[in-house]
Amino acid sequence: xxxxxxxxxxxxxxxxxxxxxxxxxxxxxxxxxxxxxxxxxxxxxxxxxxxxxxxxxxxxxxxxxxxxxxxxxxxxxxxxxxxxxxxxxxxxxxxxxxxxxxxxxxxxxxxxxxxxxxxxxxxxxxxxxxxxxxxxxxxxxxxxxxxxxxxxxxxxxxxxxxxxxxxxx
Numbered sequence: 001x002x003x004x005x006x007x008x009x010x011x012x013x014x015x016x017x018x019x020x021x022x023x024x025x026x027x028x029x030x031x032x033x034x035x036x037x038x039x040x041x042x043x044x045x046x047x048x049x050x051x052x053x054x055x056x057x058x059x060x061x062x063x064x065x066x067x068x069x070x071x072x073x074x075x076x077x078x079x080x081x082x083x084x085x086x087x088x089x090x091x092x093x094x095x096x097x098x099x100x101x102x103x104x105x106x107x108x109x110x111x112x113x114x115x116x117x118x119x120x121x122x123x124x125x126x127x128x129x130x131x132x133x134x135x136x137x138x139x140x141x142x143x144x145x146x147x148x149x150x151x152x153x154x155x156x157x158x159x160x161x162x163x164x165x166x167x168x169x
Contacts, residue, residue, distance in 0.1 A: 034106065034107075034119075037106055037146055037152065038104060040070060040146070040152050040154070041154075042101070042104045043070065044067055045123050046101045047070075048066075048067055048085065049123070050099060051092040051098055053130070057092045058089060060084075063085040063088070064076065064080055070153065071154050072154070075154055078156075088169060090167075090169070091127075091167050095167060096129060097128055097129055099125055100125065100126045101125060102125065102137065106119050112145075115149070116146060117145070117148075118143055118145050118146075119144050120142070121142055121144060122141050123139065123140045123141075123142070124137055125139070125140065127164060140159050140160060140162050142159025142160060143158050
């Protein structure tokens with residue numbers, strides 16, 4: 001009888017240890033995936049918003065070409081149709097400010113049945129007046145849907161409208 005109690009106790013401890021290690025593995029995978037999404041989003045938003053000189057700001061079409069590697073064709077077409085890539089150059093030219101991405105935060109919101117994942121994000125932008133060198137930081141909030149079928153790619157990008165010096169972007 002003592003042998004059976006010892007064997008059952010041993011198996012219980014082994015099962016407990018294995019169960020805990022699987023939980024840690026899942027948490028590590030989720031953190032790694034979120035870091036990959038953060039990297040993808042940071043690179044994408046840097047291309048979308050960086051404008052060093054408002055006088056020679058890229059066009060929306062030029063920005064669209066730079067960001068297409070981060071987006072599905074449908075997502076790119078939707079953003080182009082809504083002129084999203086023209087907003088930053090217009091803001092820079094109309095206010096004489098350069099735009100720099102200073103930070104990005106991302107948080108998983110929901111995993112969809114089709115395998116895509118929705119994330120909320122906050123993008124921090126520094127707008128600097130090229131004449132006076134005064135600057136102001138603005139945050140833009142939004143959501144992206146990400147797929148990882150062939151590669152990590154954004155299938156949808158939505159963001160709140162922001163204002164700066166009475167200009168909507």
